[in-house]
Amino acid sequence: MSGVALVLAGHGSHISAETAGVVWGYVDRLRQMGAADEITAGFWKEQPALSRVLDSVAADEVVIVPVFTAQGYFTRDVLPAEMGLTGALTVRGKRRIHLTPPIGEHALLDAIVDSRLRDAVSTRGLQPGRTAAAIIGHGTPRNRHSRAAARAQAERLRALGWLAEVAAVYLDDEPDIPSIYRDTSAPDIVALPFFLAEGSHVTRDVPRALGLPPGQTAGDVNGRRVYYCEPVGADESICAVILELARETGHAFQCRESAGDWSGFPAAGRQMLVSALKREGSLRFGQVTLSAARAWRSGDSATGRVLATPAQLRAHVRNDPFRPLATSTNLPGGWRVDLAAPEQAHAVLETVYPGLVADWAAQQSGRLCPESLETVSQRQVGIFKDIHRLPRQVIARTVEQVCAGCVCQPTWWTGPAQSSATALPCRSACNRWLSAAQKTREAAA
Secondary structure, three states: OOOEEEEEEEOOOOOOHHHHHHHHHHHHHHHHOOOOOEEEEEEOOOOOEOOOHHHHOOOOEEEEEEOOOOOOHHHHHHHHHHHOOOOOEEEEOOEEEEEOOOHHHOOHHHHHHHHHHHHHHHHOOOOHHHEEEEEEEOOOOOOHHHHHHHHHHHHHHHHHOOOOEEEEEEOOOOOEHHHHHHHOOOOEEEEEEOOOOOOHHHHHHHHHHHOOOOOOOEEEEOOEEEEEOOOOOOOOOHHHHHHHHHHOOOOOOOOOOOOOOOOOOOOOOHHHHHHHHHHHOEEEEOOEEEEOOEEEEOOOOOOOEEOOOHHHHHHHHHEOOEOOOOOEOOOOOOEEEEOOOHHHHHHHHHHHOOOHHHHHHHHHOOOOOOOOHHHHHHOOOOOOOOHHHOOHHHHHHHHHHHHOOEOOEOHHHHOOOOOOOOOOEOOOOOHHHHHHHHHHHHHHO
């Protein structure tokens, strides 16, 4: 297939719906804009995994935009290792894969930062000459580049001179967040989290480090008045930043009138799924049942609450309660999606089980190539390195504990699954499995 695919690469979370949720929000908007032939996202901690997401798109030209605020450990080490990238351009046969800088390094983000701070100063009635700004980045000692974006923002704002003081501080590096009280003296502090989502760091860890009471966005701390802003990523103009970075690869990304909310999905496996649905009349895929007219949770009646958009469906099955593993066996029910065409059935499955149709289709055609645990383990650059060296009985027990709650069969451990419409493969150990195995390793140490 020709055309261009746009893939957003994010971190994801095991504890917060917002970390990947904000990225899926960008995906929804870009699909509505008709920004590319195929648009999706891949994550380190959620599905589809960074290591697998490229298998879900069919285009020969792929542009990956890292949805991170800094060029740090994840963008320089984890992401290239997981996605098998060799640099800004990776060529695999006919496929050309472009990797852009992270969105936090684009100049358009300056306007968002300025707007956040000026709005806070204005709405709170603060005097700029008596106000300090804290630009709060994540940082990590594992990569010296991770502090660069927040530091650059602080230096730029300091040069503008409209605030009394500006400091860059970090959640997981030095100078730490509490240092703002030692290193500045202005009576008012505006704290701006240089993060892209209202995940657990933004809603819990950063306010706690600032000394703010839980759930509060303003308070008196160490004799100073502190005001806490929304993260920079909570802004529709981030999509403009994403497209500008994508265009710098040489592709036009001309937005056009979209075919609707259910268009622009990754295409790998779509035709095989649609053909199977037309041939069988109905199809069960994991915990979802499909017919020619609608999709719903298996075991329910087909008369649940109508969900009309991918965002509505994703919110219902993922967010409340938060399900970090999309393929877990606790899929919420009480919903249905009315299908305008058989192709929409594929988009529904991509929303509920992102990336899984491609693996299902590969299994159906005999092209599925499971990754051994050793292969997955040896490409790791962090704590999961050499996880395959755990005793075999420990690995087997972890498979039983984690994989029993998933609709997919751990093909990477058990071997090829039965070739049937209801047998869903798991091609490689997921981050959730690796995390569970790592806890076992740490407990035994």
